Amino acid sequence: MRPVERYLPDSLWGRMALVLLGSILLAELVLTGLWRSQAAERDERLLREGTESLALSLASTARFFTSLPSEYRHLTLNQLRSMGGTRFFVSLNREFLAMDDLKGLERRALVQDTVLATLRQQLGSEPKIHVNFTSQDDLRILNPTTRLRDLPPSWVEYSLTLEPLDPPILVVQIRLQDDEWLYLAAAMPMPLWPLETPYLPPREWMLLALLTVLLLLTSIALARSLTRPLKQLARHARRLGQEIEQPPLNEDGPREIREAARALNAMQRQVQRYIRDRAQTFSSISHDLKTPITRLRLRAELIDDDNQRNALLRNLDELELLVKGALQCMKDTDIHENTEAVDISALLQSIQAELPEPHRLSLRCLAQGVYPGKPFALKRCLTNLIDNGIKYGEHVHITLLEGQTGLHLSLRDEGPGIPHTYRDQVFEPYFRLPASRNKPGDGLGLGIARQIIHAHGGTLSLSNYSGGGLLIQIELPR
Numbered sequence: 001m002r003p004v005e006r007y008l009p010d011s012l013w014g015r016m017a018l019v020l021l022g023s024i025l026l027a028e029l030v031l032t033g034l035w036r037s038q039a040a041e042r043d044e045r046l047l048r049e050g051t052e053s054l055a056l057s058l059a060s061t062a063r064f065f066t067s068l069p070s071e072y073r074h075l076t077l078n079q080l081r082s083m084g085g086t087r088f089f090v091s092l093n094r095e096f097l098a099m100d101d102l103k104g105l106e107r108r109a110l111v112q113d114t115v116l117a118t119l120r121q122q123l124g125s126e127p128k129i130h131v132n133f134t135s136q137d138d139l140r141i142l143n144p145t146t147r148l149r150d151l152p153p154s155w156v157e158y159s160l161t162l163e164p165l166d167p168p169i170l171v172v173q174i175r176l177q178d179d180e181w182l183y184l185a186a187a188m189p190m191p192l193w194p195l196e197t198p199y200l201p202p203r204e205w206m207l208l209a210l211l212t213v214l215l216l217l218t219s220i221a222l223a224r225s226l227t228r229p230l231k232q233l234a235r236h237a238r239r240l241g242q243e244i245e246q247p248p249l250n251e252d253g254p255r256e257i258r259e260a261a262r263a264l265n266a267m268q269r270q271v272q273r274y275i276r277d278r279a280q281t282f283s284s285i286s287h288d289l290k291t292p293i294t295r296l297r298l299r300a301e302l303i304d305d306d307n308q309r310n311a312l313l314r315n316l317d318e319l320e321l322l323v324k325g326a327l328q329c330m331k332d333t334d335i336h337e338n339t340e341a342v343d344i345s346a347l348l349q350s351i352q353a354e355l356p357e358p359h360r361l362s363l364r365c366l367a368q369g370v371y372p373g374k375p376f377a378l379k380r381c382l383t384n385l386i387d388n389g390i391k392y393g394e395h396v397h398i399t400l401l402e403g404q405t406g407l408h409l410s411l412r413d414e415g416p417g418i419p420h421t422y423r424d425q426v427f428e429p430y431f432r433l434p435a436s437r438n439k440p441g442d443g444l445g446l447g448i449a450r451q452i453i454h455a456h457g458g459t460l461s462l463s464n465y466s467g468g469g470l471l472i473q474i475e476l477p478r
Helices: 003-007 012-067 070-082 108-123 202-242 255-301 306-333 344-354 375-393 445-455
Strands: 089-093 129-134 169-177 180-187 340-342 361-365 371-373 396-402 406-413 459-464 470-477
Touching: 012 089, 012 108, 012 169, 012 180, 012 202, 108 129, 108 169, 202 255, 255 306, 340 375, 344 361, 344 375, 344 396, 371 375, 375 396, 375 406, 375 445, 375 470, 445 459
Parallel strands: 361 396
Antiparallel strands: 089 180, 129 169, 169 180, 340 371, 396 406, 406 470, 459 470
Protein backbone atom coordinates (compact mmCIF):
# COMPACT_ATOMS: atom_id res chain seq x y z
CA MET A 1 0.00 0.00 0.00
CA ARG A 2 1.37 3.41 -0.96
CA PRO A 3 1.82 5.91 1.93
CA VAL A 4 -0.87 8.23 0.55
CA GLU A 5 -3.49 5.47 0.52
CA ARG A 6 -3.18 5.02 4.28
CA TYR A 7 -4.99 8.32 4.77
CA LEU A 8 -7.69 7.68 2.16
CA PRO A 9 -11.05 6.04 2.91
CA ASP A 10 -11.10 2.30 2.28
CA SER A 11 -14.34 2.27 0.29
CA LEU A 12 -14.85 3.52 -3.26
CA TRP A 13 -17.83 5.57 -2.06
CA GLY A 14 -15.64 7.29 0.55
CA ARG A 15 -12.92 8.08 -1.99
CA MET A 16 -15.43 9.43 -4.51
CA ALA A 17 -17.05 11.59 -1.82
CA LEU A 18 -13.61 12.85 -0.74
CA VAL A 19 -12.59 13.71 -4.31
CA LEU A 20 -15.90 15.46 -5.00
CA LEU A 21 -15.75 17.38 -1.72
CA GLY A 22 -12.15 18.38 -2.36
CA SER A 23 -13.04 19.54 -5.87
CA ILE A 24 -15.96 21.57 -4.53
CA LEU A 25 -13.83 23.22 -1.85
CA LEU A 26 -11.02 23.96 -4.33
CA ALA A 27 -13.50 25.44 -6.80
CA GLU A 28 -15.04 27.57 -4.06
CA LEU A 29 -11.62 28.81 -2.96
CA VAL A 30 -10.80 29.81 -6.53
CA LEU A 31 -14.20 31.46 -7.00
CA THR A 32 -13.88 33.22 -3.65
CA GLY A 33 -10.48 34.56 -4.69
CA LEU A 34 -11.88 35.78 -8.03
CA TRP A 35 -14.94 37.20 -6.27
CA ARG A 36 -12.82 39.12 -3.78
CA SER A 37 -10.45 40.32 -6.50
CA GLN A 38 -13.34 41.64 -8.59
CA ALA A 39 -14.97 43.19 -5.52
CA ALA A 40 -11.68 44.87 -4.58
CA GLU A 41 -11.26 46.23 -8.12
CA ARG A 42 -14.85 47.49 -8.13
CA ASP A 43 -14.50 49.11 -4.70
CA GLU A 44 -11.21 50.73 -5.69
CA ARG A 45 -12.75 52.12 -8.87
CA LEU A 46 -15.77 53.50 -7.00
CA LEU A 47 -13.50 54.85 -4.29
CA ARG A 48 -11.29 56.63 -6.81
CA GLU A 49 -14.29 58.10 -8.67
CA GLY A 50 -16.01 59.18 -5.46
CA THR A 51 -12.81 60.64 -4.05
CA GLU A 52 -12.22 62.65 -7.21
CA SER A 53 -15.80 64.00 -6.98
CA LEU A 54 -15.27 64.89 -3.33
CA ALA A 55 -11.94 66.51 -4.12
CA LEU A 56 -13.52 68.60 -6.90
CA SER A 57 -16.14 69.83 -4.42
CA LEU A 58 -13.38 70.67 -1.94
CA ALA A 59 -11.49 72.52 -4.64
CA SER A 60 -14.62 74.43 -5.69
CA THR A 61 -15.26 75.43 -2.08
CA ALA A 62 -11.64 76.52 -1.67
CA ARG A 63 -11.76 78.66 -4.85
CA PHE A 64 -15.02 80.24 -3.68
CA PHE A 65 -13.62 81.36 -0.35
CA THR A 66 -10.30 82.48 -1.77
CA SER A 67 -12.19 84.65 -4.27
CA LEU A 68 -14.05 86.48 -1.49
CA PRO A 69 -12.57 89.52 0.19
CA SER A 70 -11.24 88.73 3.65
CA GLU A 71 -13.95 90.76 5.44
CA TYR A 72 -16.74 88.75 3.77
CA ARG A 73 -15.39 85.27 4.41
CA HIS A 74 -16.54 85.00 8.03
CA LEU A 75 -19.92 86.55 7.19
CA THR A 76 -20.45 83.90 4.52
CA LEU A 77 -19.49 81.15 6.97
CA ASN A 78 -21.97 82.42 9.57
CA GLN A 79 -24.75 82.52 6.98
CA LEU A 80 -24.02 78.98 5.88
CA ARG A 81 -24.01 77.67 9.47
CA SER A 82 -27.25 79.45 10.32
CA MET A 83 -28.86 77.72 7.31
CA GLY A 84 -28.17 74.27 8.84
CA GLY A 85 -24.71 73.31 7.68
CA THR A 86 -23.12 72.39 4.41
CA ARG A 87 -21.73 69.28 2.81
CA PHE A 88 -18.41 70.15 4.45
CA PHE A 89 -17.56 71.79 7.68
CA VAL A 90 -15.70 74.93 6.63
CA SER A 91 -13.83 77.39 8.80
CA LEU A 92 -11.03 79.91 8.62
CA ASN A 93 -8.42 79.30 11.27
CA ARG A 94 -5.43 81.36 12.34
CA GLU A 95 -3.14 78.39 12.60
CA PHE A 96 -2.61 74.86 11.35
CA LEU A 97 -4.41 72.34 13.59
CA ALA A 98 -2.33 69.25 14.31
CA MET A 99 -4.25 66.11 15.21
CA ASP A 100 -3.68 62.38 15.42
CA ASP A 101 -3.63 60.73 12.00
CA LEU A 102 -5.95 57.70 11.72
CA LYS A 103 -3.89 54.60 10.97
CA GLY A 104 -4.78 51.13 9.74
CA LEU A 105 -7.05 52.09 6.83
CA GLU A 106 -6.49 49.83 3.82
CA ARG A 107 -6.96 52.49 1.14
CA ARG A 108 -6.03 55.56 3.15
CA ALA A 109 -3.05 56.40 0.93
CA LEU A 110 -5.17 56.08 -2.24
CA VAL A 111 -7.74 58.61 -0.96
CA GLN A 112 -5.11 61.04 0.31
CA ASP A 113 -3.10 60.91 -2.91
CA THR A 114 -6.22 61.33 -5.07
CA VAL A 115 -7.49 64.32 -3.03
CA LEU A 116 -4.09 65.97 -2.99
CA ALA A 117 -3.52 65.42 -6.72
CA THR A 118 -6.97 66.81 -7.63
CA LEU A 119 -6.52 69.87 -5.40
CA ARG A 120 -3.11 70.54 -6.91
CA GLN A 121 -4.59 70.26 -10.35
CA GLN A 122 -7.46 72.66 -9.50
CA LEU A 123 -5.65 75.12 -7.21
CA GLY A 124 -2.13 74.96 -8.56
CA SER A 125 1.09 74.21 -6.74
CA GLU A 126 1.38 77.48 -4.81
CA PRO A 127 -0.81 77.00 -1.68
CA LYS A 128 0.35 74.61 1.00
CA ILE A 129 -2.12 71.75 1.31
CA HIS A 130 -2.27 69.16 4.07
CA VAL A 131 -4.58 66.13 3.86
CA ASN A 132 -5.10 63.55 6.60
CA PHE A 133 -7.67 61.27 8.25
CA THR A 134 -8.76 61.39 11.84
CA SER A 135 -11.55 60.10 14.06
CA GLN A 136 -14.42 62.09 15.56
CA ASP A 137 -12.87 61.85 19.04
CA ASP A 138 -9.50 63.28 17.89
CA LEU A 139 -10.93 65.90 15.55
CA ARG A 140 -9.96 69.53 16.25
CA ILE A 141 -12.26 72.17 14.72
CA LEU A 142 -11.49 75.88 15.21
CA ASN A 143 -8.40 75.70 17.36
CA PRO A 144 -6.30 73.05 19.08
CA THR A 145 -8.68 72.89 22.08
CA THR A 146 -12.11 72.87 20.39
CA ARG A 147 -13.55 69.43 19.72
CA LEU A 148 -16.53 68.23 17.71
CA ARG A 149 -18.85 67.95 20.70
CA ASP A 150 -18.17 71.60 21.63
CA LEU A 151 -19.89 72.91 18.47
CA PRO A 152 -23.62 73.45 17.95
CA PRO A 153 -25.21 70.31 16.41
CA SER A 154 -26.61 72.26 13.49
CA TRP A 155 -23.10 73.21 12.35
CA VAL A 156 -21.96 69.66 11.80
CA GLU A 157 -25.19 67.66 11.47
CA TYR A 158 -24.79 66.87 7.78
CA SER A 159 -21.03 67.16 7.40
CA LEU A 160 -19.31 65.43 10.32
CA THR A 161 -21.88 63.32 12.20
CA LEU A 162 -23.60 60.29 10.68
CA GLU A 163 -25.07 58.70 13.79
CA PRO A 164 -25.04 55.89 14.74
CA LEU A 165 -22.12 55.38 12.36
CA ASP A 166 -18.61 56.53 13.13
CA PRO A 167 -16.92 57.11 9.76
CA PRO A 168 -13.38 58.48 9.44
CA ILE A 169 -13.12 62.26 8.96
CA LEU A 170 -11.20 63.65 6.02
CA VAL A 171 -9.50 66.93 6.98
CA VAL A 172 -8.01 69.26 4.37
CA GLN A 173 -6.17 72.38 5.48
CA ILE A 174 -5.09 74.96 2.84
CA ARG A 175 -2.91 77.92 3.76
CA LEU A 176 -4.36 81.11 2.24
CA GLN A 177 -2.05 83.50 4.06
CA ASP A 178 0.55 83.20 6.77
CA ASP A 179 -2.03 83.61 9.52
CA GLU A 180 -5.07 82.15 7.72
CA TRP A 181 -5.86 78.51 6.96
CA LEU A 182 -8.92 77.31 5.09
CA TYR A 183 -10.18 74.29 7.05
CA LEU A 184 -12.43 71.74 5.35
CA ALA A 185 -13.61 68.55 7.08
CA ALA A 186 -16.12 65.95 5.91
CA ALA A 187 -17.30 62.57 7.07
CA MET A 188 -16.50 59.99 4.43
CA PRO A 189 -19.78 58.97 2.76
CA MET A 190 -20.49 55.61 1.20
CA PRO A 191 -19.01 54.10 -0.93
CA LEU A 192 -15.90 55.97 0.26
CA TRP A 193 -16.49 54.57 3.73
CA PRO A 194 -15.53 52.04 4.91
CA LEU A 195 -12.12 52.34 3.37
CA GLU A 196 -11.46 48.65 4.17
CA THR A 197 -12.93 45.85 2.02
CA PRO A 198 -14.16 42.86 4.06
CA TYR A 199 -13.01 39.45 2.83
CA LEU A 200 -16.60 38.51 2.03
CA PRO A 201 -19.78 40.20 3.22
CA PRO A 202 -22.03 38.09 5.51
CA ARG A 203 -24.63 37.69 2.79
CA GLU A 204 -22.08 36.18 0.40
CA TRP A 205 -20.79 33.91 3.17
CA MET A 206 -24.33 32.58 3.72
CA LEU A 207 -24.82 32.05 -0.01
CA LEU A 208 -21.48 30.26 -0.27
CA ALA A 209 -22.31 28.00 2.69
CA LEU A 210 -25.71 27.15 1.17
CA LEU A 211 -24.12 26.28 -2.18
CA THR A 212 -21.53 24.12 -0.41
CA VAL A 213 -24.21 22.15 1.44
CA LEU A 214 -26.27 21.66 -1.74
CA LEU A 215 -23.24 20.54 -3.77
CA LEU A 216 -22.11 18.22 -0.97
CA LEU A 217 -25.51 16.54 -0.75
CA THR A 218 -25.61 16.19 -4.52
CA SER A 219 -22.11 14.69 -4.53
CA ILE A 220 -23.00 12.17 -1.83
CA ALA A 221 -26.14 11.13 -3.70
CA LEU A 222 -24.13 10.78 -6.93
CA ALA A 223 -21.41 8.71 -5.23
CA ARG A 224 -23.97 6.42 -3.66
CA SER A 225 -25.81 5.93 -6.95
CA LEU A 226 -22.55 4.96 -8.65
CA THR A 227 -21.26 2.61 -5.95
CA ARG A 228 -24.55 0.83 -5.19
CA PRO A 229 -24.43 -1.30 -8.40
CA LEU A 230 -20.80 -2.23 -7.59
CA LYS A 231 -21.87 -3.47 -4.15
CA GLN A 232 -24.60 -5.55 -5.80
CA LEU A 233 -21.99 -7.04 -8.15
CA ALA A 234 -19.75 -7.92 -5.19
CA ARG A 235 -22.62 -9.54 -3.26
CA HIS A 236 -23.68 -11.55 -6.31
CA ALA A 237 -20.09 -12.71 -6.92
CA ARG A 238 -19.80 -13.87 -3.28
CA ARG A 239 -23.09 -15.78 -3.54
CA LEU A 240 -21.90 -17.44 -6.75
CA GLY A 241 -18.86 -18.73 -4.89
CA GLN A 242 -21.18 -20.51 -2.46
CA GLU A 243 -24.04 -21.47 -4.76
CA ILE A 244 -23.71 -21.34 -8.51
CA GLU A 245 -27.45 -21.80 -9.08
CA GLN A 246 -28.38 -18.17 -8.45
CA PRO A 247 -30.82 -16.01 -10.39
CA PRO A 248 -28.96 -13.81 -12.90
CA LEU A 249 -28.00 -10.28 -11.95
CA ASN A 250 -30.12 -7.41 -13.28
CA GLU A 251 -28.27 -5.73 -16.15
CA ASP A 252 -29.16 -2.11 -15.43
CA GLY A 253 -27.40 1.09 -14.38
CA PRO A 254 -24.60 2.90 -16.24
CA ARG A 255 -23.10 1.33 -19.34
CA GLU A 256 -19.94 0.12 -17.57
CA ILE A 257 -21.99 -1.50 -14.79
CA ARG A 258 -24.27 -3.17 -17.36
CA GLU A 259 -21.23 -4.60 -19.15
CA ALA A 260 -19.80 -5.95 -15.88
CA ALA A 261 -23.16 -7.51 -14.92
CA ARG A 262 -23.49 -9.01 -18.41
CA ALA A 263 -20.00 -10.51 -18.17
CA LEU A 264 -20.72 -11.92 -14.70
CA ASN A 265 -23.97 -13.51 -15.90
CA ALA A 266 -22.17 -15.01 -18.91
CA MET A 267 -19.49 -16.45 -16.61
CA GLN A 268 -22.20 -17.91 -14.37
CA ARG A 269 -23.86 -19.64 -17.33
CA GLN A 270 -20.51 -21.06 -18.47
CA VAL A 271 -19.72 -22.42 -15.00
CA GLN A 272 -23.20 -23.96 -14.71
CA ARG A 273 -22.79 -25.59 -18.11
CA TYR A 274 -19.32 -26.86 -17.17
CA ILE A 275 -20.62 -28.38 -13.90
CA ARG A 276 -23.48 -30.12 -15.70
CA ASP A 277 -21.15 -31.46 -18.38
CA ARG A 278 -18.67 -32.67 -15.75
CA ALA A 279 -21.37 -34.45 -13.76
CA GLN A 280 -22.65 -36.13 -16.92
CA THR A 281 -19.10 -37.14 -17.90
CA PHE A 282 -18.34 -38.72 -14.53
CA SER A 283 -21.68 -40.51 -14.55
CA SER A 284 -20.84 -41.98 -17.95
CA ILE A 285 -17.34 -42.93 -16.79
CA SER A 286 -18.77 -44.65 -13.72
CA HIS A 287 -21.16 -46.67 -15.83
CA ASP A 288 -18.61 -47.46 -18.54
CA LEU A 289 -15.85 -48.57 -16.15
CA LYS A 290 -17.87 -50.72 -13.77
CA THR A 291 -19.17 -52.96 -16.54
CA PRO A 292 -15.77 -54.10 -18.01
CA ILE A 293 -14.28 -54.44 -14.51
CA THR A 294 -17.13 -56.79 -13.58
CA ARG A 295 -16.64 -58.81 -16.79
CA LEU A 296 -12.88 -59.08 -16.19
CA ARG A 297 -13.49 -60.22 -12.63
CA LEU A 298 -15.84 -62.99 -13.86
CA ARG A 299 -13.28 -64.12 -16.44
CA ALA A 300 -10.51 -64.08 -13.85
CA GLU A 301 -12.46 -66.57 -11.77
CA LEU A 302 -12.25 -69.03 -14.69
CA ILE A 303 -8.43 -69.06 -14.71
CA ASP A 304 -7.08 -72.37 -13.39
CA ASP A 305 -3.67 -71.06 -12.31
CA ASP A 306 -4.13 -69.78 -8.78
CA ASN A 307 -1.16 -67.42 -8.93
CA GLN A 308 -2.26 -65.76 -12.15
CA ARG A 309 -5.87 -65.57 -10.96
CA ASN A 310 -4.92 -63.97 -7.64
CA ALA A 311 -2.56 -61.49 -9.33
CA LEU A 312 -5.25 -60.47 -11.81
CA LEU A 313 -7.86 -60.10 -9.07
CA ARG A 314 -5.49 -57.89 -7.07
CA ASN A 315 -4.99 -55.66 -10.12
CA LEU A 316 -8.75 -55.45 -10.62
CA ASP A 317 -9.22 -54.55 -6.94
CA GLU A 318 -6.71 -51.73 -7.27
CA LEU A 319 -8.40 -50.50 -10.45
CA GLU A 320 -11.81 -50.60 -8.81
CA LEU A 321 -10.44 -48.73 -5.78
CA LEU A 322 -9.04 -45.99 -8.04
CA VAL A 323 -12.36 -45.64 -9.88
CA LYS A 324 -14.34 -45.51 -6.63
CA GLY A 325 -11.92 -42.95 -5.18
CA ALA A 326 -12.20 -40.68 -8.21
CA LEU A 327 -15.99 -40.94 -8.23
CA GLN A 328 -16.13 -40.31 -4.47
CA CYS A 329 -13.92 -37.23 -4.85
CA MET A 330 -16.19 -35.96 -7.58
CA LYS A 331 -19.29 -36.65 -5.51
CA ASP A 332 -17.98 -35.00 -2.36
CA THR A 333 -16.74 -31.81 -4.03
CA ASP A 334 -19.66 -31.41 -6.42
CA ILE A 335 -21.97 -29.61 -4.00
CA HIS A 336 -25.58 -29.61 -5.25
CA GLU A 337 -27.21 -28.18 -2.14
CA ASN A 338 -29.12 -25.03 -1.38
CA THR A 339 -27.57 -22.62 1.08
CA GLU A 340 -29.24 -22.80 4.49
CA ALA A 341 -28.76 -21.38 7.95
CA VAL A 342 -26.35 -23.82 9.61
CA ASP A 343 -25.66 -23.92 13.33
CA ILE A 344 -21.98 -24.97 13.28
CA SER A 345 -21.94 -25.62 17.02
CA ALA A 346 -24.91 -28.01 16.76
CA LEU A 347 -23.35 -29.62 13.67
CA LEU A 348 -20.13 -30.39 15.59
CA GLN A 349 -22.11 -31.84 18.48
CA SER A 350 -24.03 -34.12 16.12
CA ILE A 351 -20.74 -35.35 14.58
CA GLN A 352 -19.38 -36.03 18.07
CA ALA A 353 -22.48 -38.03 18.97
CA GLU A 354 -22.05 -40.24 15.87
CA LEU A 355 -18.42 -41.11 16.64
CA PRO A 356 -17.69 -44.65 17.96
CA GLU A 357 -15.67 -43.04 20.75
CA PRO A 358 -17.08 -39.55 21.38
CA HIS A 359 -14.61 -38.86 24.20
CA ARG A 360 -11.81 -38.57 21.61
CA LEU A 361 -13.32 -35.22 20.45
CA SER A 362 -13.26 -32.12 22.71
CA LEU A 363 -15.44 -29.17 21.72
CA ARG A 364 -15.17 -25.52 22.81
CA CYS A 365 -17.85 -23.56 20.97
CA LEU A 366 -17.81 -19.83 21.77
CA ALA A 367 -19.61 -18.58 18.64
CA GLN A 368 -23.37 -18.21 18.73
CA GLY A 369 -25.81 -17.94 15.88
CA VAL A 370 -25.98 -19.53 12.45
CA TYR A 371 -23.81 -19.47 9.33
CA PRO A 372 -25.17 -19.49 5.74
CA GLY A 373 -23.78 -22.67 4.22
CA LYS A 374 -24.49 -26.13 2.84
CA PRO A 375 -25.06 -28.51 5.76
CA PHE A 376 -24.24 -31.88 4.16
CA ALA A 377 -21.08 -30.57 2.52
CA LEU A 378 -19.89 -28.95 5.76
CA LYS A 379 -20.63 -32.14 7.64
CA ARG A 380 -18.55 -34.19 5.14
CA CYS A 381 -15.71 -31.69 5.47
CA LEU A 382 -15.63 -31.65 9.27
CA THR A 383 -16.14 -35.42 9.50
CA ASN A 384 -13.14 -36.03 7.22
CA LEU A 385 -10.94 -33.72 9.30
CA ILE A 386 -12.08 -35.19 12.63
CA ASP A 387 -11.63 -38.78 11.39
CA ASN A 388 -8.11 -37.97 10.20
CA GLY A 389 -7.27 -36.30 13.50
CA ILE A 390 -8.49 -39.26 15.55
CA LYS A 391 -6.79 -41.75 13.20
CA TYR A 392 -3.36 -40.09 13.37
CA GLY A 393 -3.53 -38.10 16.59
CA GLU A 394 -5.75 -40.13 18.94
CA HIS A 395 -7.57 -37.04 20.23
CA VAL A 396 -8.96 -33.90 18.53
CA HIS A 397 -9.57 -30.50 20.16
CA ILE A 398 -11.91 -28.10 18.33
CA THR A 399 -12.43 -24.40 19.13
CA LEU A 400 -15.15 -22.36 17.41
CA LEU A 401 -14.83 -18.54 17.65
CA GLU A 402 -16.58 -15.52 16.18
CA GLY A 403 -14.06 -13.60 14.07
CA GLN A 404 -14.16 -10.06 12.68
CA THR A 405 -15.53 -11.15 9.31
CA GLY A 406 -16.98 -14.59 10.05
CA LEU A 407 -16.34 -17.85 11.90
CA HIS A 408 -12.92 -19.10 12.96
CA LEU A 409 -12.59 -22.86 13.50
CA SER A 410 -9.40 -24.52 14.76
CA LEU A 411 -8.82 -28.31 14.97
CA ARG A 412 -5.79 -29.67 16.81
CA ASP A 413 -4.83 -33.29 17.23
CA GLU A 414 -2.15 -34.95 19.34
CA GLY A 415 -0.31 -36.75 16.53
CA PRO A 416 3.12 -36.22 14.95
CA GLY A 417 1.99 -33.41 12.64
CA ILE A 418 2.98 -33.00 8.99
CA PRO A 419 6.53 -32.14 7.87
CA HIS A 420 6.80 -28.76 6.20
CA THR A 421 7.94 -30.29 2.90
CA TYR A 422 4.62 -32.17 2.57
CA ARG A 423 2.25 -29.28 3.49
CA ASP A 424 1.07 -28.69 -0.07
CA GLN A 425 1.24 -32.28 -1.29
CA VAL A 426 -1.21 -33.64 1.31
CA PHE A 427 -4.06 -31.89 -0.55
CA GLU A 428 -3.33 -33.77 -3.76
CA PRO A 429 -5.56 -36.78 -4.54
CA TYR A 430 -4.21 -40.17 -3.35
CA PHE A 431 -1.14 -38.66 -1.70
CA ARG A 432 -0.25 -40.21 1.64
CA LEU A 433 2.65 -39.58 4.02
CA PRO A 434 5.26 -42.35 4.17
CA ALA A 435 4.52 -42.99 7.86
CA SER A 436 0.77 -43.46 7.23
CA ARG A 437 0.80 -45.75 4.23
CA ASN A 438 0.27 -48.81 6.41
CA LYS A 439 -3.02 -47.38 7.69
CA PRO A 440 -6.36 -47.58 5.88
CA GLY A 441 -7.35 -44.65 3.70
CA ASP A 442 -7.28 -43.34 0.15
CA GLY A 443 -5.59 -39.92 0.58
CA LEU A 444 -8.63 -37.92 -0.54
CA GLY A 445 -9.97 -36.51 2.76
CA LEU A 446 -7.89 -33.31 3.10
CA GLY A 447 -8.31 -32.36 -0.56
CA ILE A 448 -12.08 -32.81 -0.38
CA ALA A 449 -12.27 -30.82 2.86
CA ARG A 450 -10.31 -27.89 1.44
CA GLN A 451 -12.40 -27.82 -1.75
CA ILE A 452 -15.61 -27.68 0.30
CA ILE A 453 -14.24 -24.79 2.39
CA HIS A 454 -13.14 -22.96 -0.77
CA ALA A 455 -16.61 -23.49 -2.24
CA HIS A 456 -18.00 -21.63 0.78
CA GLY A 457 -15.61 -18.71 0.19
CA GLY A 458 -13.38 -19.65 3.13
CA THR A 459 -9.78 -20.71 3.69
CA LEU A 460 -8.14 -23.80 5.22
CA SER A 461 -4.50 -23.81 6.37
CA LEU A 462 -2.21 -26.34 8.06
CA SER A 463 0.57 -25.87 10.60
CA ASN A 464 2.27 -27.85 13.36
CA TYR A 465 1.15 -26.90 16.85
CA SER A 466 3.93 -25.70 19.15
CA GLY A 467 2.91 -28.23 21.80
CA GLY A 468 2.80 -31.09 19.31
CA GLY A 469 0.21 -32.23 16.78
CA LEU A 470 -1.34 -30.84 13.60
CA LEU A 471 -3.27 -27.53 13.73
CA ILE A 472 -5.93 -26.90 11.08
CA GLN A 473 -7.41 -23.39 10.92
CA ILE A 474 -10.57 -22.63 8.96
CA GLU A 475 -12.00 -19.18 8.20
CA LEU A 476 -15.63 -19.03 7.02
CA PRO A 477 -16.83 -15.54 6.02
CA ARG A 478 -20.43 -14.58 6.74
